[in-house]
Amino acid sequence: MTRRLTRRTLLRGAAGSALAASLPLPAIAKANPIKIGLLTIKTGPLASAGIQMEQGTVLFLKDRDHTLAGRKAELVVGDTGGNPAGAKTKAQELIERDKVDLILGPLAAFELLAISDYVARQKVPLLGLAAAEDMTQRRPNPYFVRASATSAQPMHPLADYAAKDLKYKTAITVSDDFAFGYEQMGGFQRVFEDAGGRVKSKLWPPLVTPDYTPYLAQIADADAVVAGFAGANPLKFMQQYRAAGLTLPLLGGEGMADDSLLRTFGDESVGLISASPYSAEFDSPANRKFVEGMVRDTGNTPGIAAACLYINGMVVDAALNQTDGNTDDREAFIRALRAVSLTDSPRGAFHFDHFGNVVGNIFIRRCERKGDKLVNTIVKTYPDVSQFWTYDEKWFLSQPVYSRDYPAMRS
Amino acid sequence: MTLWLILAGNSIAFGGLLFLLSAGFSLIFGLMRIPNLTHGSLFMLGAYFGVSLISRGLGFWPAAILAGLGVAAFGALVERLLLRRLPGAELAQVLVTLGLSFMIADVCLLGWGGDPISIATPPELRGASRIAGLAFPTYRLGVIVIAVVFAAALWGLLEKTRLGAMIRAGVDDPAIARVVGIRVSRLFTIVFSLGAGLAGFAGVIGGPILSVYPGLDQDMLPLALVVVILGGSGSLVGSFIGSLIVGFLYNFGQAMFPELAYVVLFLPMLVILVVRPQGLFGRVAP
Numbered sequence: 207m208t209r210r211l212t213r214r215t216l217l218r219g220a221a222g223s224a225l226a227a228s229l230p231l232p233a234i235a236k237a238n239p240i241k242i243g244l245l246t247i248k249t250g251p252l253a254s255a256g257i258q259m260e261q262g263t264v265l266f267l268k269d270r271d272h273t274l275a276g277r278k279a280e281l282v283v284g285d286t287g288g289n290p291a292g293a294k295t296k297a298q299e300l301i302e303r304d305k306v307d308l309i310l311g312p313l314a315a316f317e318l319l320a321i322s323d324y325v326a327r328q329k330v331p332l333l334g335l336a337a338a339e340d341m342t343q344r345r346p347n348p349y350f351v352r353a354s355a356t357s358a359q360p361m362h363p364l365a366d367y368a369a370k371d372l373k374y375k376t377a378i379t380v381s382d383d384f385a386f387g388y389e390q391m392g393g394f395q396r397v398f399e400d401a402g403g404r405v406k407s408k409l410w411p412p413l414v415t416p417d418y419t420p421y422l423a424q425i426a427d428a429d430a431v432v433a434g435f436a437g438a439n440p441l442k443f444m445q446q447y448r449a450a451g452l453t454l455p456l457l458g459g460e461g462m463a464d465d466s467l468l469r470t471f472g473d474e475s476v477g478l479i480s481a482s483p484y485s486a487e488f489d490s491p492a493n494r495k496f497v498e499g500m501v502r503d504t505g506n507t508p509g510i511a512a513a514c515l516y517i518n519g520m521v522v523d524a525a526l527n528q529t530d531g532n533t534d535d536r537e538a539f540i541r542a543l544r545a546v547s548l549t550d551s552p553r554g555a556f557h558f559d560h561f562g563n564v565v566g567n568i569f570i571r572r573c574e575r576k577g578d579k580l581v582n583t584i585v586k587t588y589p590d591v592s593q594f595w596t597y598d599e600k601w602f603l604s605q606p607v608y609s610r611d612y613p614a615m616r617s
Numbered sequence: 618m619t620l621w622l623i624l625a626g627n628s629i630a631f632g633g634l635l636f637l638l639s640a641g642f643s644l645i646f647g648l649m650r651i652p653n654l655t656h657g658s659l660f661m662l663g664a665y666f667g668v669s670l671i672s673r674g675l676g677f678w679p680a681a682i683l684a685g686l687g688v689a690a691f692g693a694l695v696e697r698l699l700l701r702r703l704p705g706a707e708l709a710q711v712l713v714t715l716g717l718s719f720m721i722a723d724v725c726l727l728g729w730g731g732d733p734i735s736i737a738t739p740p741e742l743r744g745a746s747r748i749a750g751l752a753f754p755t756y757r758l759g760v761i762v763i764a765v766v767f768a769a770a771l772w773g774l775l776e777k778t779r780l781g782a783m784i785r786a787g788v789d790d791p792a793i794a795r796v797v798g799i800r801v802s803r804l805f806t807i808v809f810s811l812g813a814g815l816a817g818f819a820g821v822i823g824g825p826i827l828s829v830y831p832g833l834d835q836d837m838l839p840l841a842l843v844v845v846i847l848g849g850s851g852s853l854v855g856s857f858i859g860s861l862i863v864g865f866l867y868n869f870g871q872a873m874f875p876e877l878a879y880v881v882l883f884l885p886m887l888v889i890l891v892v893r894p895q896g897l898f899g900r901v902a903p
Contacts, residue, residue: 249723251832254731383875411871412878414836416827419627420871423620438733438830445735445828449754451745470734 239278240526240533242267243300244515245311245321247288251437255313255511256288258466259335262512263310265499266519274523275531282306288313290320297321301328307533308543310518311335313511315385322347329536331543333518335511339389339607342563342593349536351543351562353521354514355483355593357386358393358608360460361434362595363568363588364481365394368457369401371586372479374429376406377457380421380443381434383410383610390434390459392608397595404616418443422450430454436461441471448474455479463573466509468580471573475580478573484513484553485569485582492520493552513552521546555589565592622751624868630757632864633764634826637819638837639844639856640771641812647788647851647899648808651707654714655695656816657838658721663688663817664829665729667736677739677821685818692813696806704802718834726831736824756825763822767815768857775853784808788851789900840867843886849899858897 244263247256260283272279282304284296293312300306308331312318318336325332326347334341334350337357341350368374377398381387387410395405406428409421425431431454435443440462447456460482463475486497486507496516500508508516525542526533533539547557556566568591571582594602606612642656666684671677695717703709742759745752775781786794787804795801820829827833840863848859863882870881889896 249726251830252731253726253831254733257731410875415871416836416840417627417631417867419631420624420868421875423623423627423872438828438832441733441735441830442826442828445738446826449738449745449756449826451752451754467732470732472735472737474735 239280240274240531241280241282241304241306242522243297243304243306243309244281244283245286245293245296245300245309245313245317246283247313248285250288252288252313254437254466255464255509256285258509258511259311259313259515261500261504262508262515263519265496265503265512266516268503269495269499270519270523275526275529277526277531286312286317288317290316293317293320294324297325301325301330306330308333308522308539310515322350325349329540331536331540333521333543335514337386337389339593342559342561343603344607346561348562349540351518351521351540351558353517353556353558353564354510355460355568356563357389357459359564359591359593359595360481360483360568361390361393362397363591364432364457364459364479364570365397365403366401366588367479367481367570367586368430368432369398369403372430372455374403374455376404376428377430377432378407378409378425378428378454379405379432379434380409380411380418380425381432382436382439383412386436386461387434388610389608391432392613393595394432394434396608396613399613399616408615410610413439415439416442418446419450422447422452425452425454428454430457432457433462434459441467441475444474444478445472457481460484460510463571463582464509464511465507465582466512468573468582469506471580473575475573476575479585480571480573480582482510482569482571482582483564483566484510485571485584486513487571487582487584488552488554488567488569490550490552490554492550493554496552517551517553520548520551524548554587559592561593563593565590567591619751620872623753624872625865626748626751626753627757628864628868629861630754630760630864631867632861633761634819634823635840635844635863636764636857636860637767637822638816639841639848639860640767640853641808641815642841643845643848643850643852643856643859644784644788644808645812646845648784648791649700649710649805651700651710651714652842652845653809653812654711654838655718655721656812656841657834657836658718659688659692659813659816660820660823660837661725661829661834662691662721663820664736664824664827664833665725665734665820666817667821667824668729668734668829671736677737681818681821684821685814688817688820689810689814691817693806693810695813696809700805700809701802718838722831722834729829731831733828733830735828736821738825760822760826764860768853771853780807843882846886846896847889849896852896852898852900855896855898 246259286292286296310333313335315336315338326349332350335354339356379391381391411421456478458480463480465486524546528542544558544562549555554567556564568588569584570586572585574583645653663684666687667680670680700710738756742756746755783799787801791801844859844863848855871878
């Protein structure tokens with residue numbers, strides 16, 4: 207026992223002096239490692255995105271040699287199982303047992319809503335991926351930072367593109383029957399109709415819909431169809447869409463043609479126009495490095511889940527550099543996180559608004575066949591897109607959050 | 618009008634797919650008296666087998682048949698090694714099938730990853746066919762044909778062969794069947810394997826419509842359950858009619874009352890359970 211203690215003390219001393227020697231900053235703040243908690247989903251239908259979240263985080267830490275602002279960085283992964291109760295349990299474990307300094311994730315809105323209040327009470331910064339609008343709008347969490355996008359944030363530019371560049375006049379929307387779908391289609395409808403277009407009808411298949419034909423049979427007489435599916439549904443929907451002989455142009459949100467899924471897609475997705483805060487095709491030094499690393503380590507092109515977690519890592523790193531690696535003053539740390547502004551990231555330049563939500567590029571992409579591969583070619587980039595689009599923030603917040611019935615249909 | 622015709626055609630096609638899935642479920646339920654809760658997983662497993670076989674260069678049809686045989690072999694093993702050891706303990710058997718379904722889901726996630734995978738429609742059935750001026754996906758017409766062929770083959774098997782007579786005897790009264798010298802335990806293996814194989818085959822056939830993804834098992838199992846409760850367990854005619862009814866309820870329910878799609882689907886099941894618990898074509902258990 208005495209020997210072990212001695213050896214450990216010795217090691218710690220050696221490590222301490224090595225750090226002190228290599229770094230000009232005060233060594234006291236760096237004695238203990240920074241602990242990063244990751245809330246992800248590794249089982250069930252959402253596991254595909256959840257596993258990518260972990261891959262993106264792991265790659266980021268590897269790229270930084272597991273050292274952020276001079277402190278060793280440790281990753282603690284919690285698998286929520288994709289349900290609110292699991293998310294709550296794992297968040298508590300991460301905060302109370304593992305004493306993490308911040309949490310990355312979770313993926314789904316219902317997970318985020320389940321833990322938001324608790325995490326805010328514990329004053330733990332939360333860098334989430336979930337897109338629920340009100341988390342950075344009408345019911346903001348002061349410890350929340352979102353580097354991905356709100357549900358409608360990519361849909362506003364998509365609608366602008368559909369109305370102004372593609373000159374579509376009418377559209378039919380079809381989307382999963384839950385909050386993410388409502389918020390996406392609400393955002394599309396508002397901007398599309400403000401630009402002179404008209405949404406003729408909105409269809410809401412339940413989340414579990416093996417066969418979309420009853421909905422597809424109702425699609426006719428419009429310039430375009432806007433689809434807002436997530437998870438495994440986009441592939442199923444597009445296969446059935448083409449099999450039904452429908453030829454109307456198909457537009458979609460960020461979930462429709464994620465870069466990581468394209469390898470399993472077939473020709474049914476060629477021609478799909480989608481809007482997303484990320485594209486593997488985006489040409490920037492940081493993105494080239496990121497895509498290369500992901501392909502090397504995982505064998506697959508990364509999608510939005512991996513990219514946003516990698517970007518979250520960059521945000522944490524930049525904030526830690528501002529606070530000299532200090533996370534103990536939580537107020538100062540969250541202020542530093544929200545003040546982060548990067549010029550080169552896998553999604554390009556971005557900063558945060560005063561709600562902690564990202565302001566950055568939204569890419570309009572067209573799915574094309576390149577050799578034997580499908581890729582999302584960027585056809586237009588909308589820079590500095592805010593969650594409020596071009597609307598006045600006060601007016602935007604005075605309106606109800608996008609829902610199944612809001613904005614109302616114009617007759 | 619067009620909408621209704623398309624929906625009707627699709628109801629039949631979807632019913633056909635459901636029949637392939639639920640015929641085995643119904644026979645297993647009828648003979649072994651247990652709802653086989655792995656049935657959705659066997660459907661998914663077959664689809665994943667199909668994906669792997671097709672990616673190795675096999676054609677769609679050979680892949681579908683091989684995947685069916687593979688799942689049938691797996692089903693036989695499950696029956697021999699697990700369910701056989703719990704004779705007469707129906708609740709324990711149901712729990713075994715439930716546990717297995719979770720395990721299969723996890724193993725599939727490990728083996729094939731979490732990404733949804735598409736199965737390409739076989740080239741000869743791509744595109745849409747025009748029937749009386751209506752565009753209808755050719756592949757779904759193919760599914761109807763396959764379902765009818767399998768229904769006829771199964772009917773022949775059950776009604777015209779010695780094995781079929783033994784299975785019917787086992788469904789009607791297992792105790793008496795044993796007394797007259799039928800090895801009911803062997804029938805269990807055969808029927809479970811046959812049902813599993815049909816589900817696996819259906820998984821590949823459903824692939825071009827549904828694609829393959831984690832969670833496919835849990836999407837399909839309730840549908841099979843509704844079919845069998847409506848139609849009556851152990852009855853081939855029952856699962857055929859039940860599949861068609863569910864196909865129609867599903868399609869028209871979602872088109873006419875999208876908010877109540879599940880009510881439209883499950884309410885008839887509740888009514889049947891209350892009014893005629895043995896199902897439309899089921900016989901009263903002795």
